[in-house]
Amino acid sequence: MVTSAGPTYDVVVVGGGVVGCAVARALSHHRVSVLLLEARNDLGAGTSKANTAILHTGFDATPGSVASRLVARGWHLLRAYAPTAGISIEDTGAVLVAWDDEQAATLPTLQHKAEANGYPHARVIDAAEVRELEPHLGPGVTGGMVVPDEHIIDPWTTPLAFAHEALANGATIETSFDVEGIDVGPEITELRATDGRIRRARFVVNAAGLQGDRLHRAFGLDGFTIRPRRGELIVFDELARPLLQRTVLPVPTSHTKGVLVAPTVFGNVMLGPTADDIDDREATGSTAAGLAALREKGRRILPALLDEEVTAVYAGLRAATEHSDYQLQAHADLRYVVLGGIRSTGLTASMALAEEALSMLAGEGLALEPSAEVVSVRRTPLGERDDRPYRRGGRIVCHCEHVTEAEIVTACSEPLPATDLDGLRRRTRAVTGRCQGFSCWAEITTLTGWDPAR
Amino acid sequence: MSGARPVLPEARVVVVGAGPSGLAAAAALRHAGVGVVTVLEREQAPGGIPRHTDHLGFGVRDLHRVLRGPVYAARLTAAAAASGADVRCGATVVEVGGDHVVLADGTRLDADAVVLATGIRERPRSARLVPGDRPAGVLTTGAVQQLTALHHRDVGTRAVIVGAEHVSFSAIWSLRHGGCRTVAMVTPLPRHQTYAPLRWLTAGLRRVPVHTGRTVVEIVGRPRVRAVRLDDGTELACDTVVFTGDWVPVHELVRRAGATMVPVSKAPATTSGFHTSITGLFAIGNLVHPAETADVCALDGCRAAVSVLAWLTERRWPQAPLPMAIDDPAGTVAWAAHTSRGVTVRAASFGAGTLELLDGDGEVVGRSRRRRLVPNRSITVGARVGDGVGADTAVVAVRRRG
Numbered sequence A: 001m002v003t004s005a006g007p008t009y010d011v012v013v014v015g016g017g018v019v020g021c022a023v024a025r026a027l028s029h030h031r032v033s034v035l036l037l038e039a040r041n042d043l044g045a046g047t048s049k050a051n052t053a054i055l056h057t058g059f060d061a062t063p064g065s066v067a068s069r070l071v072a073r074g075w076h077l078l079r080a081y082a083p084t085a086g087i088s089i090e091d092t093g094a095v096l097v098a099w100d101d102e103q104a105a106t107l108p109t110l111q112h113k114a115e116a117n118g119y120p121h122a123r124v125i126d127a128a129e130v131r132e133l134e135p136h137l138g139p140g141v142t143g144g145m146v147v148p149d150e151h152i153i154d155p156w157t158t159p160l161a162f163a164h165e166a167l168a169n170g171a172t173i174e175t176s177f178d179v180e181g182i183d184v185g186p187e188i189t190e191l192r193a194t195d196g197r198i199r200r201a202r203f204v205v206n207a208a209g210l211q212g213d214r215l216h217r218a219f220g221l222d223g224f225t226i227r228p229r230r231g232e233l234i235v236f237d238e239l240a241r242p243l244l245q246r247t248v249l250p251v252p253t254s255h256t257k258g259v260l261v262a263p264t265v266f267g268n269v270m271l272g273p274t275a276d277d278i279d280d281r282e283a284t285g286s287t288a289a290g291l292a293a294l295r296e297k298g299r300r301i302l303p304a305l306l307d308e309e310v311t312a313v314y315a316g317l318r319a320a321t322e323h324s325d326y327q328l329q330a331h332a333d334l335r336y337v338v339l340g341g342i343r344s345t346g347l348t349a350s351m352a353l354a355e356e357a358l359s360m361l362a363g364e365g366l367a368l369e370p371s372a373e374v375v376s377v378r379r380t381p382l383g384e385r386d387d388r389p390y391r392r393g394g395r396i397v398c399h400c401e402h403v404t405e406a407e408i409v410t411a412c413s414e415p416l417p418a419t420d421l422d423g424l425r426r427r428t429r430a431v432t433g434r435c436q437g438f439s440c441w442a443e444i445t446t447l448t449g450w451d452p453a454r
Numbered sequence B: 001m002s003g004a005r006p007v008l009p010e011a012r013v014v015v016v017g018a019g020p021s022g023l024a025a026a027a028a029l030r031h032a033g034v035g036v037v038t039v040l041e042r043e044q045a046p047g048g049i050p051r052h053t054d055h056l057g058f059g060v061r062d063l064h065r066v067l068r069g070p071v072y073a074a075r076l077t078a079a080a081a082a083s084g085a086d087v088r089c090g091a092t093v094v095e096v097g098g099d100h101v102v103l104a105d106g107t108r109l110d111a112d113a114v115v116l117a118t119g120i121r122e123r124p125r126s127a128r129l130v131p132g133d134r135p136a137g138v139l140t141t142g143a144v145q146q147l148t149a150l151h152h153r154d155v156g157t158r159a160v161i162v163g164a165e166h167v168s169f170s171a172i173w174s175l176r177h178g179g180c181r182t183v184a185m186v187t188p189l190p191r192h193q194t195y196a197p198l199r200w201l202t203a204g205l206r207r208v209p210v211h212t213g214r215t216v217v218e219i220v221g222r223p224r225v226r227a228v229r230l231d232d233g234t235e236l237a238c239d240t241v242v243f244t245g246d247w248v249p250v251h252e253l254v255r256r257a258g259a260t261m262v263p264v265s266k267a268p269a270t271t272s273g274f275h276t277s278i279t280g281l282f283a284i285g286n287l288v289h290p291a292e293t294a295d296v297c298a299l300d301g302c303r304a305a306v307s308v309l310a311w312l313t314e315r316r317w318p319q320a321p322l323p324m325a326i327d328d329p330a331g332t333v334a335w336a337a338h339t340s341r342g343v344t345v346r347a348a349s350f351g352a353g354t355l356e357l358l359d360g361d362g363e364v365v366g367r368s369r370r371r372r373l374v375p376n377r378s379i380t381v382g383a384r385v386g387d388g389v390g391a392d393t394a395v396v397a398v399r400r401r402g
């Protein structure tokens, strides 16, 4: 009847964050037609771009939870996949640090918890050993626990790598498509955008992150409500990088993993995140109180860090719900799967969540026959330890981050191109450095033809 | 190659940065007879910041005339070329030492001396930890200048300028080039910090209000700036915010090389002859004193050439310079550095007093009585010092009295 709706896809994935992109990629390896719908003008532009970028072992998860299982599995999958796809990853390890006797007393419990989560390599150490590992830590360390397998990873390339691979394997991707209405028919579900456009699918996967509960309700379902938990972060200049070797974690509480100091694959040092429950699902701004709190914590953890220049401040919103665990559900009658409440570990768990989604879809009756041939896609890694293009010559445009003209041109012309500064930042690192465009922004607007004020 | 006949034909000096200081150093070194002088510049054309600064005010002390920035940059570039210096653009240096530099593609150039002239940048919004949304339309003067003067782009319609030092007022001009009206300026200090005539020509004529004693506590708007909020609750509607001044030296190379740094200015400590603490490595221009005018930087280059020559011929390096100690319990003085004109002192707050320069024996080697110490403004105190090689003549402390 409606031709403007186009073909009926076997599966529509709603939400182009790291989770939705991972699902689309996994589906694209099978003989099914796949459509990924993203409300924003780019993929990975929501919570997936604003996190602490740690590939967690899951040592501190709640044993027996879905999250515990999928973080552990996701760690293995993404760690293996990253190098093949050009996603920079570094095997830095982490040390969890206790700052008073009470915290030190909980360390053995944390080590047991790690074991219960299937992670056997966490080891409690004393204050002297902590200091030996991280000599720049502030005074007052009472003990610690090493977690050798925590990695740091490039969070920006991860969803883009998934999406480009999905595309290369036949998936369709539409951005600026904000799904508002759902109409579940006997065989086909219609998805209506805010502007009235319609797409049709046999099966729908909800990977809508912060909006996951709203989409869930559009299916007539209930059971979880998202209350964003904002995390503000401060990124310090690369000159701070020698101050630490590995991620420095605090003793976690039930509310949050706490404020950590972590190196990034881009060569910076990150301090954060805070944890504030808020109502506005778009409130990714920073606050004076949040920044002051981070600076106070940072001064205690790594005093010299505060003397270094700041390159960026941002905030990400965790899709927290009234439940502590992920909200994964399959509704065979609706041909619907929801990956909800993926709160603070979704980057790590993304590939495991995709596996999970596929097995739930199969359980609902979707035939998932592997494709005869799967195309893999390798992106140019952005990490400071990787072989970056500038080292092979080429005109450098962004001087702080050493981004070449060719990389900028590629980012604006690749299959899923950057259409604004934010997209360019995540594809190339341009303008993410210490000068924030003082020397290159004008040049970039000329190269891209973008409105400088955008 | 044209220029003077080399007296040190075998010597090679590498200069990093082709701004006023680097270009002037290169020309002076060639004229002094250095065989090979290579200037490495990461941008596509030499000239440094003046190349982007399309207004009058350049060249007074070195060329003895008043030029527009791009004209001034072109003159220094021509002079360096005429001297026989080899100026290479699109050449980013990623590592330096006293005897070599490494380019982005891994090429290593060995040298008998290295002169760093990498200049400064403005502290951007993030580094100033200004909270709020992260909309488009938040810029620095550097970006505005390039957009309007070099690329002829429009930037917005209503701008709020953060800062009230010289460059903040010059930003009003740059914004006008880009069709943007300045609606307000904001400074946390009790008064603006520029010369009355410059203030009058820019903000005065256009009746731009300067909110003194105020800080921006929030940037509001998504996806474009809508307003900034001040600490007294005032909301200033605007679509552009320009963060001006608050200079940081482009000090990454010199810090990674392990040079002794001056804490507050974040510049390398140097002697009056611009030696750093690393043998063979010199630092000049705004990298050393953020920020002086271009002519002062160019004269640094000329003066440094004398020390470089002495180093090449005598192979003597002074005791590692330390940051000049500040003796001012009132906290009015923030830092001090050597310039081609003497010692420049930066005030942290408005005040008055006598500034004295002391050598290692506590002898006063320079003195200046000031009725007005103004923050963010160059305050130069002349000094009776040598080339920095003899410790006896080095200024080791700045004392403020009264």
Ligand SMILES: Cc1cc2nc3c(=O)[nH]c(=O)nc-3n(C[C@H](O)[C@H](O)[C@H](O)COP(=O)(O)OP(=O)(O)OC[C@H]3O[C@@H](n4cnc5c(N)ncnc54)[C@H](O)[C@@H]3O)c2cc1C
Pocket (backbone or CB within 6 Å): A014, A015, A016, A017, A018, A019, A020, A037, A038, A039, A040, A043, A044, A045, A046, A047, A048, A049, A050, A051, A052, A053, A054, A055, A056, A177, A178, A179, A180, A207, A208, A209, A210, A211, A212, A215, A230, A231, A232, A273, A315, A316, A317, A318, A342, A343, A344, A345, A346, A347, A348, A349
């Ligand atoms: C401060 C912070 C630190 C974190 N640190 C880590 C970490 O170190 N390691 C880790 O593994 N994880 C971390 N996380 C968690 C991780 O970032 C998230 O779990 C993950 O990004 C969630 O991905 P997502 O795809 O579910 O959500 P999102 O990235 O939010 O993607 C959902 C997408 O769906 C789109 N969408 C929503 N509604 C609709 C609709 N109706 N129609 C179409 N599209 C729609 C949105 O625009 C969005 O792009 C952190 C999170 C935060 C906030």
Ligand SMILES: Cc1cc2nc3c(=O)[nH]c(=O)nc-3n(C[C@H](O)[C@H](O)[C@H](O)COP(=O)(O)OP(=O)(O)OC[C@H]3O[C@@H](n4cnc5c(N)ncnc54)[C@H](O)[C@@H]3O)c2cc1C
Pocket (backbone or CB within 6 Å): B016, B017, B018, B019, B020, B021, B022, B040, B041, B042, B043, B047, B048, B049, B050, B053, B055, B056, B057, B058, B059, B091, B092, B093, B094, B117, B118, B119, B120, B141, B142, B145, B167, B170, B171, B250, B253, B284, B285, B286, B287, B291, B292, B293, B294, B295, B297
């Ligand atoms: C808005 C504004 C208005 C101004 N108005 C005036 C005025 O009216 N009159 C006046 O006299 N002065 C003015 N100035 C100041 C003047 O621009 C500076 O004093 C002068 O440019 C400093 O010279 P410099 O050589 O130290 O550094 P810069 O001019 O900053 O040059 C440094 C050079 O080093 C290069 N570089 C940096 N790192 C590397 C690297 N790793 N590898 C290779 N190259 C590198 C840079 O690309 C740059 O070209 C103004 C400045 C601004 C921002």
